[in-house]
Amino acid sequence: MRIPEIRPYVIDNLKFMFKPDSIAVIGASRNPKKIGYQCLKNLIDSGYKGKIFPISPYADELLGLKCYPSINNVEDDIDLALVVIPKKLTEQIVTECAEKRVKTIAMITSGFSEVDNKELENRVVEICRKNKIPLLGPNIVGVADTSVKCNASFCQSLPYPGHIAFISQSGALAIALVGWTLKFKIGLSSLASIGNKADVDFSELILYYAERDENTRCICMYIEGIDAGPEFIESCKRAYVKKPLVALKAGISQRGTVAAMSHTGSLAGSTKIYMAAFRQGGVIPAENLTEMFDRALALSLQPPMMGDLCIVITNGGGAGVSATDASEKYGIPLRDTPDDLKAKAKNYMPSFGSVKNPIDLTGMCTKECYEKAITAALEHEDVDSVVVLYCHTAITDPMDIAEGIYSAVTKYEDVKKPVVACFIGGVECDEASNWLKEMGVPSYPSPERSMTAMGALREYGMLLGSVECDEASNWLKEMGVPPYPSPERSITAMRALRKYGMLLGGRKVE
Amino acid sequence: MSNKVDEIMNEAFSEGRTFLLEPEAKEVCQIYGIPVTKFKVARSREEAVRFAEEIGYPVVLKIVSPDVIHKTDIGGVVVDVKNSKQVLEVYDRIIKNVKSRKADAKISGILIQEMAPDSTEVVVGEVRDPQFGPSIMFGLGGIFVEILKDVSFRIVPLTERDAREMIGEIKGYPILASYRGQPPSDVDSIVDIILRVSCLVSEHPEINQLDLNPIFVYSKGAKVIDAMIILKKP
Known part of the structure; x- marks a missing residue:
């Protein structure tokens, strides 16, 4: 369901999803071919220091950890519930999570709106929203955070550690790209697979990473489609002044839904609209996956x-x-x-x-x-x-x-x-x-x-320069330098700022 | 000021129309401070001559009909009409053209419009994106829009910076800056139109698509020559 607005409680609570003190793996399994086994094993193998609670009615012990029949049997607080049970049980499990006051849920389970099963998805989301529990997914590979060595996903391993927060709308791609990060030393701070984005959307993740995660220096997004357009732009505008944003928009074919009664209608394609949204939101675009990581890497390491x-x-x-x-x-x-x-x-x-x-x-x-x-x-x-x-x-x-x-x-x-x-x-x-x-x-x-x-x-420098030029434009006017609100001209203004000894992007200029 | 716009739209809805007639669309523009060519709707041959004289020759005559959206396609527009004799002649001809191509077309009148001097043509439009909502388009008129599709978009609401950037972004921008010794076009006046359209469409979600095409831009000021507004019931 489309987010009604950017919700502060989600941004506040996402730290429990990415840096949890305790995780319940609901649907943990002893069968190595099951995702419920892989997720549990990944958590243990990644070197995660928090508490892990496997939940399964079919075992007393899994991979050396005590197993609980239900989340209600766990006495500790649960920061993250990683849900890998079959979809028919999800509604019940989410209700139990709400009763247990679980702080966040990441739902790996698939079979929802991606196969037209929107009703079940909506019911699950409603329970989460009523109880103010951020829900990531469903239909995701999970989440990972390299600073706390938490691989709550069925990716083969933790990504290479670094400072890029990577939000991927494709799960399969996220898994494959974790391989790239290791092979090419592309350091990630965090990985969020957002799947159907039934509850938590791009905008809230962006703000979490920009405002709450110190280890993240650049936010990188693989986007197939955005539901809440205005909220996306709003959050990007808030975020880019703090950290650079890079995005790849996949699926650039012409949208067919706009009835072409007018010229404008016939010329509007989804690519052009997305590029406008990126421009207005201060998002630096990438043309393909290679460029996306090339740009993100530079932005995460260099001023x-x-x-x-x-x-x-x-x-x-x-x-x-x-x-x-x-x-x-x-x-x-x-x-x-x-x-x-x-x-x-x-x-x-x-x-x-x-x-x-x-x-x-x-x-x-x-x-x-x-x-x-x-x-x-x-x-x-x-x-x-x-x-x-x-x-x-x-x-x-x-x-x-x-x-x-x-x-x-x-x-x-x-x-x-x-x-x-x-x-x-x-x-x-x-x-x-x-x-x-x-x-x-x-x-x-x-x-x-x-x-x-x-x-x-350079694009990021110009974006920051423009922001500072806006702030400084009144002052410039007083100095007799007309303010120009275009990127090329903001360079001219930057030179003027430099002359008068103002700060630019944290870099002291003479 | 919005009440008057609502009235115009409600009237269109009550007549079962999902678009505004050109004079209605231009009135909406005027209410929002968007400069348009002088115009009046004549309901008779005599009125046509009187209005043409009030506006001053040469004038343009256009069909006004709820059954005709694309006026030029059926011979519903004649430009450079120089005197009263021609007004009468053209008046009859347009009605004949429309009747012969579309016999059942209801004719609301003939629009008598000031003929603005030729200048650089630009287009400002709006379309509703299903995810991002109302979005504004800008481009140079004629082949630049139609063939080269040299246009830029921004999502509503726009800041002045957005408006300026989207004008500067198109490949044909140097034509506006200065071209073959022509004085540079008044970019500020386009910025102003874009920001007013942004305001209009965000205050009126019933507007589904909008085309101000063409807009003539001069070295000082600009004028909307034709306006089309497509509606969608809220």
Whole structure:
């Protein structure tokens, strides 16, 4: 059922779902082929420190834990009820959960509105809403939170730990992507599979992650459809000033339901409306799953790009050209290297290198060249971000280069200028790349992917810049600078703000 | 001001119509402060001439009929009518055209409208999205909308920033900024129209779809030339 409004009690109570002190697995099973077994095993295997109560009338003990015939037999309070029983029992179980004053329910069970069984779903939701119990699902893979090592799902394991909260409307995709997070070191703080979103919707999860979960730094969404449109925009607007939002909208075919009596009707497709909603809500869009995680990773690890000078540093001309082409697509204007930076950069390259932007250190360059060139760029007051490209050569070790990059980045952490890397090559490059990600520097296997990541950091910078420009516009008026409410022009205003010593996105500017 | 709009819509509903006649749609626009071309509805040949003279030549004549939504398709619009003789001639011709294409069409009158000087054409529209509710569209008129589908959307309610962004977002935006030595179009006046439409449709959920197409934008000001409002019973 569509949420009536954004409900504060849901946002308050979701912490019991993601960071519970106690979990009841209702429908726990001894059969390893059952989801009721997998969920219980996952909780135990993930290293969860809270109390686990398997609920099943068919066992006294499961996987070494005391088993209870009903939730009423448990004396402790229950923060999260993970429901994996057949659907015909759900109404009764939810009633028992309400009597027991369970704080939240995640319902894995399927067979509801996704197969037109809307009535049962509505009855279950009504019980939850009457008792103010947030219900996630049904028809989900569960929830996971890496900070408390809680894998309350039938995903194969906990996702790779990090700072992205991932909300997925597809369960199967969520399971598969957990595999990606481990393989590519994409750190998640939390995973929420929302399935039929019969009760808790995107908007409330977004606000929980933005306002209540300290471990989350970026909110990433895979969206198939939104029921409560205005609430979604409202919550995104509230959230993006605190944490960046990235979303992939799947299913972009033209909506057929709008009778095309008017021109406007015939031109409105769901994609255009969703893109408008994202724009108005401050959501950074992604075109596909790869881009979604590429962007989310950068936003979860690096500060926003608060300005418009991005310096690309490379050891190969080709990679530099590819990055230049991609920069246009992702809205990063590559301006020329400032003269004093050019002069400095010449010291770190052979005579046949290039100091234009991209700065080409050539294939001869070593760890030290990279480190010094990155340092010089980060030090320069006009530079707002750095993209570092590495093409594998016979004379350099990618791990060595990665260390050089990391060393420069850590030295200048306080300037809050984003850095992303790119390692082009074989397995040895993947290793270096993964190590950098673990150290907090997003790294990608191609120039295009590193540029889309930087593009997202710039978009987020512009969003924050716009907010601050709104706040500062009256002040600017007094100073005789007209305020311009468009992103391009907000850059102009940002320069003005910088001149007058105001703060931008937490980054102190002169 | 909304009461008058309600009256106009209720009248349409009571006649079993789910759309407003052009003069009704334009009146709704006027109530919301959206600039439209001067117009009057003539119920006779004599009235047609009198109104044309009041408005000033040249004028445009258009069919007003509850049975005709797309007026041009059946020869229901004639532009650049220069004098009283032509008014009478065109008046008869439009009625003949409509009768011959759609014999049972009820004719409410003939709209006599100021002929605004040509200028850059833009379109502002509205459509109800099932999930997001009323949404506003903006685009340049003619082939830009029809062939290139170069349009942008925003969801109601819009802020001034939203309105400005959606205008700047279309590919054809440079045409508004300045094109072939033409003075730049008055973007502020489009922003104003967009925000007024946002207000109109959020206060009137009976409006299902709306097209202000075309709107002529000048170096100062803008004017809605044609307005269509499709209703849905609340």
